[in-house]
Amino acid sequence: MKRTSFADWPCTVARTVDLLGDWWTPLILREAFYGAKRFDDFESTLGLSRNILTQRLNRLVEAGLLTKVPYQERPVRHEYRLTDQGRDFFPVIAAMMAWGDRYLAPESGEPVVLHHTACDHNTHAEVVCSHCREPLRHEDISARLGPGFPARLRNTALATGRFGEDS
Incomplete structure (x- = not known):
């Protein structure tokens, strides 16, 4: 295949x-x-x-x-x-762990806990806005075409109504 x-x-x-x-x-x-x-x-x-x-x-x-x-x-x-x-991929793995811990962990709790050595506390990943630091939630986000979106596809993408123009 x-x-x-x-x-x-x-x-x-x-x-x-x-x-x-x-x-x-x-x-x-x-x-x-x-x-x-x-x-x-x-x-x-x-x-x-x-x-x-x-x-x-x-x-x-x-x-x-x-x-x-x-x-x-x-x-x-x-x-x-x-x-x-490779090290920059860690937040993706941590986010997958946080989601899995919330929805797939056994009743006894998380199988692995992340410990933040800088503050000496256990932690979990949170995805936050890089500007205001508020948690990112699906209902608060809209997708816009960025500068790397191919020009040849821009009008088609805008026509679907799913994307706004990046200003």
């Missing part, structure tokens, strides 16, 4: 799904945030096949979220370390 690519869509959500939208990739990143670095660490924790893990790790390296650093010469073995781009 041929996989549809969203890599060229004029939507960063679609492009992100194209890069990370399988079952294993977000879990590999989660494990990297928890401290996994070596192939065997990912394999033993996640229990996925070696060929799938190799494919996903290579994809994350190619995309710039992980870097591959040798830690042993004979035989050559590598660690996978988060790059700045």
Whole structure:
């Protein structure tokens, strides 16, 4: 079955799904945030096949979220370390955890708790407005076309009535 690519869509959500939208990739990143670095660490924790893990790790390296650093010469073995781009994905994982904790956690509570070492308190992700710091709620948001939206599609998108013009 041929996989549809969203890599060229004029939507960063679609492009992100194209890069990370399988079952294993977000879990590999989660494990990297928890401290996994070596192939065997990912394999033993996640229990996925070696060929799938190799494919996903290579994809994350190619995309710039992980870097591959040798830690042993004979035989050559590598660690996978988060790059700045990879570390910037942490809020997405934290937001997924917050949603999962709210709707999918067992009755006994959250399976993993995030602890903010700067203030020494447990925490959870909140998505807030970058201007006023109020929580973002769907009913308070409208989508507008940004400068990166392709000019060739602009009139079509505006015609649907779903988008406003960015001023």
